[in-house]
Amino acid sequence: MGRWEPHSRRRLEEAALALYARDGFEKTTAAQIAERAGLTERTFFRHFGDKREVLFSNEGAVRELLVTAVRNAPEAHAPRDAIAAGLQAVGGELQPRREAQRRRAALIAAHPELQERELIKQASWSAALADTLQARGVAEPAARLTAKVAIAIVRVAFERWIDEANDRDLPHLIAEALDQIELFASRE
Amino acid sequence: MGRWEPHSRRRLEEAALALYARDGFEKTTAAQIAERAGLTERTFFRHFGDKREVLFSNEGAVRELLVTAVRNAPEAHAPRDAIAAGLQAVGGELQPRREAQRRRAALIAAHPELQERELIKQASWSAALADTLQARGVAEPAARLTAKVAIAIVRVAFERWIDEANDRDLPHLIAEALDQIELFASRE
Incomplete structure (x- = not known):
C-alpha cells in the first residue's frame, strides 16, 4: 500500500456500506465503491476479493x-x-x-x-x-x-x-x- | 410424475453420485445425469433445482x-x-x-x-x-x-x-x- 493511501481499506469499507444502503447490494459495483472512496478499482481488488468480502473485512x-x-x-x-x-x-x-x-x-x-x-x-x-x-x-x-x-x-x-x-x-x-x-x- | 417413471428421483440420485465419483462434480452436467438414468433433462429439473441439490435430496x-x-x-x-x-x-x-x-x-x-x-x-x-x-x-x-x-x-x-x-x-x-x-x- 502506498503512503498516499494510508486509510484506503477503511475508506473502501465506508463507501461500500453507504452504497449498499443507498443503491442496494446487487446494484453496487466494485468500481462504484472505489470511485466513491476516491480510489481506483485496482486498489479495491488489492484489499478485497469481491464486494461481498468488504462486509467480512x-x-x-x-x-x-x-x-x-x-x-x-x-x-x-x-x-x-x-x-x-x-x-x-x-x-x-x-x-x-x-x-x-x-x-x-x-x-x-x-x-x-x-x-x-x-x-x-x-x-x-x-x-x-x-x-x-x-x-x-x-x-x-x-x-x-x-x-x-x-x-x-x-x-x-x-x-x-x-x-x-x-x-x-x-x-x-x-x-x-x-x-x-x-x-x-x-x-x- | 408419469407412471412410467416411478423411481426417477432415486435413479437420478444414483446416476449423479456415480458420475460425480467417476468424472468429478464440476465436470458432470444435469444432462449427463439424466442420460445415465435413462431420463430427460427436463425430468431432472422437475426433481432438482441444480446438480448441487441432488446431494441434499x-x-x-x-x-x-x-x-x-x-x-x-x-x-x-x-x-x-x-x-x-x-x-x-x-x-x-x-x-x-x-x-x-x-x-x-x-x-x-x-x-x-x-x-x-x-x-x-x-x-x-x-x-x-x-x-x-x-x-x-x-x-x-x-x-x-x-x-x-x-x-x-x-x-x-x-x-x-x-x-x-x-x-x-x-x-x-x-x-x-x-x-x-x-x-x-x-x-x-
Missing part, C-alpha cells in the same frame, strides 16, 4: 481476538471458562459498534449469498477455536463440540444484541447464553 | 424426522431429553447408510460450494428445531440456543461416524456427544 481480526483470549486463559481454567474469556473478548470488541453491526446484519439477512458467507465465517471461527482448545489439552471430539457450542452462544447473544427491542450489552447477553447451556445440560 | 425428510421426534417426546421431558429423542431418530435413520454418507461427505469436503450448501442445511435444521422447541414451551433465546447446540452435537457425532478409523454406531456417538455437553457446562 474484520472477520480475521475478531477470530484472532477470540482464539488469543482462549489461548491465554489461565491453564487451570476449565474449557467453559476459557471459552467465556474468549467470547467476552469478542463482546467487548463489538459492543461499541452496535449500530454498524445492525446495518450489516440487516443487509446479510436480505441476501442469501451473504448468509452463506456468514455461515462460512462462523465455521471458520469454530475450526480455529477447536484447534486452540486442542492446544490447551482438550481432547477430540470434545474440542470440536465445545467450539461449536461457543459459536452458537456468541451467535444467539449477537442476534439478541442487534434486535432493536434490546438495549442490553453484548457481554451481558453472552454471559446469559453461557448460563443457558448449563440449563440445557441439566435433566431437571 | 433427503434434507427435508431427515429434518422432518428430527422435529417430529422432538415434537412427540413426552411433555414432561426436559429440552435435553426431547432433543436426545430427535437426534436418535436421525441417528437410526442414517446408520444403515454409512458408506453412502462417507462418499457424500468426501465429495462435500472437496468442494467449497457444497460446503456452503451443507452449512445452509444445518442452519435450516436448527431453525426448524428452534420453532419446535418453542412450540413445546421453551422460551427464546433458550430455544434457539438449544437448537444450535443440538445441531453441533449431531454434526460432531456424524463427523466421527464417517471417519474410516471409527466403527461405532451413530446413535452411540450421538449419546456420547450429548454427555459431553454436560462436561462443558460443569465448571470443574
Whole structure:
C-alpha cells in the first residue's frame, strides 16, 4: 500500500456500506465503491476479493481476538471458562459498534449469498477455536463440540444484541447464553 | 410424475453420485445425469433445482424426522431429553447408510460450494428445531440456543461416524456427544 493511501481499506469499507444502503447490494459495483472512496478499482481488488468480502473485512481480526483470549486463559481454567474469556473478548470488541453491526446484519439477512458467507465465517471461527482448545489439552471430539457450542452462544447473544427491542450489552447477553447451556445440560 | 417413471428421483440420485465419483462434480452436467438414468433433462429439473441439490435430496425428510421426534417426546421431558429423542431418530435413520454418507461427505469436503450448501442445511435444521422447541414451551433465546447446540452435537457425532478409523454406531456417538455437553457446562 502506498503512503498516499494510508486509510484506503477503511475508506473502501465506508463507501461500500453507504452504497449498499443507498443503491442496494446487487446494484453496487466494485468500481462504484472505489470511485466513491476516491480510489481506483485496482486498489479495491488489492484489499478485497469481491464486494461481498468488504462486509467480512474484520472477520480475521475478531477470530484472532477470540482464539488469543482462549489461548491465554489461565491453564487451570476449565474449557467453559476459557471459552467465556474468549467470547467476552469478542463482546467487548463489538459492543461499541452496535449500530454498524445492525446495518450489516440487516443487509446479510436480505441476501442469501451473504448468509452463506456468514455461515462460512462462523465455521471458520469454530475450526480455529477447536484447534486452540486442542492446544490447551482438550481432547477430540470434545474440542470440536465445545467450539461449536461457543459459536452458537456468541451467535444467539449477537442476534439478541442487534434486535432493536434490546438495549442490553453484548457481554451481558453472552454471559446469559453461557448460563443457558448449563440449563440445557441439566435433566431437571 | 408419469407412471412410467416411478423411481426417477432415486435413479437420478444414483446416476449423479456415480458420475460425480467417476468424472468429478464440476465436470458432470444435469444432462449427463439424466442420460445415465435413462431420463430427460427436463425430468431432472422437475426433481432438482441444480446438480448441487441432488446431494441434499433427503434434507427435508431427515429434518422432518428430527422435529417430529422432538415434537412427540413426552411433555414432561426436559429440552435435553426431547432433543436426545430427535437426534436418535436421525441417528437410526442414517446408520444403515454409512458408506453412502462417507462418499457424500468426501465429495462435500472437496468442494467449497457444497460446503456452503451443507452449512445452509444445518442452519435450516436448527431453525426448524428452534420453532419446535418453542412450540413445546421453551422460551427464546433458550430455544434457539438449544437448537444450535443440538445441531453441533449431531454434526460432531456424524463427523466421527464417517471417519474410516471409527466403527461405532451413530446413535452411540450421538449419546456420547450429548454427555459431553454436560462436561462443558460443569465448571470443574
